[in-house]
Amino acid sequence: MRRIWLVALATLLGSVMFRAAPAAAQAVDFKGKRIEFIIPFAAGGGSDVWARFFQPYLEKYLPGNPTVLVKNQPGGTGIAGTNQFHLRAQPDGLTVLGTTGSVQLPYLLDDPRVKYEYKEWTSIMVSPTGGVSYVQPALGLKSADDIEKLKGQKMKYGSQGVSSLDMVAVLAYELLGLDVQVVFGLKGRADGRLAFERGEVGIDYQTTSAYVKNVEPLVKAGKAVPLFAWGVLDEKGDVIRDPTFPNLPSYVEVYEKMHGKKPAGVEWEAYKSFFTAGFAAQKIIVLPKGTPANIVAVWREAIGRVVRDPEFIARSKNELGDYKQAVGPDAATLTNVAINVDPTSKAWIKNWLVTKYNYKPDAD
């Protein structure tokens, strides 16, 4: 018995030494290493599923085929785990973080709990996503063409909280001129769909994969009417139709239909920057501050090969939607757009949240 302990101890000590060995300075090779892919949310959530989808491909393409472990660090709606990563992660390429819109938003709103700084990280991949808004058929619409029928109709909408990603949708509806009453306290987006199916809310949105899986059947059964997809950003930064939903108008199209003019002004700019942080650049893989250029290069190379893998491409359409995963310089550019919001937009959003939805950025 004692012998077994000794052997176990020796093995463990062995692996300790191994783990403690510093990353080689020259040729980066992760052979035999363990890479932690930190997800600051509980297992089973959207970010977790996303990370686990990438995990086997990362193992395949990182040099030395290391073991990649998805590590969940939930708490504080993603802020706690992200703070930990920012303060603790070593720049040896063995720890990466997967962030998401709900980590970006509090950063942009200067939430006092945020101790992380996006500008110090290196962004190596950006996963965009989209979303579709849909309404109850009882409101009298057949399709988005009849959107003007919504004018003056009261609708309820379920949100996860004042400073959550769901507020981007609230802003979108408000700019459209819809009369939406926000009900807070949902535990997840799926709760919103359940409330919709029970007839408790009139309007709801789901992100792309959830919409395809769970709402399209409702649409076919005549129990939901899709209004519009958020759309995606083209090279010039304009919102165009979402390639996953070529038959659905983009937000800009329905806006023009409602108001008879193109969206503009400070509130539009504000919406667009928060839409970018929340959807167009929703999920980002980053390396910690101070990561040496050779390690960054190795990660960029590996990610680039992941997104070119034919099997990955075939599966990702289904899992992540028909979006281009931004890698290389594109990733950095998109991340920059997402985390640099001009001060006027920021002030406008904050003021809007405070005056209309009792947002309190500073807890006393």
Add this chain to the structure above:
Amino acid sequence: MLDVIATTFVNLVTSASLIYLLGGVLLGLVVGILPALGGTAGMALLIPFVFGLEPNAALAMMTGLLAVVATGDTVTSILMGIPGSAASQATILDGFPLAKRGEAARALSAAYVASAAGGVIGAMVLTAAILVARPIILAFGTGEMLLLVLLGISMVCVLSGSSLVKGLIACALGLLVGAVGAAPATSEYRMIMGNFYLADGVPLVAVALGVFALPEIIDLLRRDAAISSAMSIGRGWLQGAIDCWIHKGVVLRTSAIGCLIGALPGIGGSVVDWIAYGHTVQTARDKSQFGKGDIRGVIGVEASNNSVQGGALVPTLIFGIPGSGSTAIFLAGLILIGLQPGMAMVEQNLDVTYTIIWSLAIANILGAGFCFMISGQMAKLTLVRYVYLAPYMLAIVFYASFQSSGDWGDMVALIAMGLIGCYLRRFGYSRPAFLIGFVLQNNIETYLYQTMQFYTLGDLARRPLIWILFAVIVISLYFGLKHRPKNQTEGVSGELSATTLWPQAIFLLLALAAVVYCVYDVRKFYLLGSIFPLTVCAFLAPLLLYGLWRVLARDLSDPILFDSESEWRLKEEGYVASLGHYVLWILGFVGLTYLVGFLIGIALFFVLFLAVKSPAGWGGIALMTGAVVAFFMAISYFLVLDLPRGLLQNVYRLPWPIG
């Protein structure tokens, strides 16, 4: 359909899937037994292995794990008095007294048979419900959910013990602790004392382990004996199975409760056991033994917490909305192997659905079988002198708490909850009532708020289910109050005498101070953020004042007056140290960890504690310390979990595992 059912069964048992099922079952039992891990953590561990597996094998493995966590966690709850996972908190109430009495074998055996039966019933309900449950689940709107949660609160009646007032106080205190953190409606931070750790609220793990495990560990240490007062674990293996047969009505009813509550997304698995326990007590004719070791208490809870998984899979499969934490990851697993849960999958891939159902049934039976095999050895732990077990228990409990958010706050929260638990226990306030209040707080508040926004009173009055549930609550309250079990659910029973009354007065005054702080803290909040805690305070304050008045009146015949400490000092022998003595030891342990980090701290604590408290020689101490260090190194390495860091680690960068 029948042929699909038959072929999936044959495919399952004749292919490699069975091996994977077995693997899932074994992992499920391990995470169930370890208090640090539950079904959610277990599923998360499994996910990386699922990727790339043949779908049927993956389904069998995941379902196998899901099915048996609530069988494995029973072992810890019954033998150690520590909840093995959130699903078996209520098992402790009667299971642990049975173990202490030397009837561990009977309790375990009854629990396993009930678990297997509950699990199989859950699988049968899933078979029947999967194609027709959709309209039923949609019929439960937020209003109906609110009433179900209130039904849970009504169980406080039967869990209050000798004094209903004290049960209500405990429950209201639980509601107040639950209200700490971001308000569901306004996201305002309530009662966080300027500490953002509390923004998410006090973690459930800290509350469950603090309120149940820490007071139990301290109490056992103070007795300085083994857990079991008998010299053997008893030969009740057969008796336990017979007990289940005798009380098959309990098994059937609590299984049904488990299925129903599991099937409703949003109520959560940690409540099911309490509702099942309350129901078992309510419907029993002779209530005198509950809380002291009534086998029905074990059977009822264990049947329900296994059947709940069958129920929880209903919304997971047909809506893609998980009914519990572990089914949330199960859902992620399904997506990873290329399945899209939803009505389409259920109808078009019937074989997938029935593979899950068969796996569920088989795993439940296998799990119970395995538990029977290992329990004989495990149960011997109750015969070991507790000073040898206590340091391991403390280490595991603190480590478990730390896993809830990986923040030092987790350790402090555990200590704070442990202190509350110790004094609730000492003064005879029902800890189950406290926990029910805590667990249900968020649901009550959220559903109340959402119901008010979604419906008018007229809308609600037109929903027949509302009336039915309302009637069920009234009936439950009626029976609960009319035949309220008067036995003490807390501490030792006996005559309620106490000569020194000031400690009880101080306890009540501290609770009153918490009420005042709460009112002060939320005074400037928006109505929606403050109305719930203020209502609780308005209800709690008069109860506390009434209690104070009774204490000051010194009417010793009033069951409100109770202090187990003075009783012990007067009558009971065998206590070798005071409560405060071991509270200080535990604080010392946490202090050490704070200075030098968990691993070094635990090693130092083991050496010190065993050297002072146990008769072990230096060789034995070294062996035991080495074992615990190796255990935590292994668990943190293989499960990629962090160990708490101390000041030392903040100043110096040290290599793993001490860094």
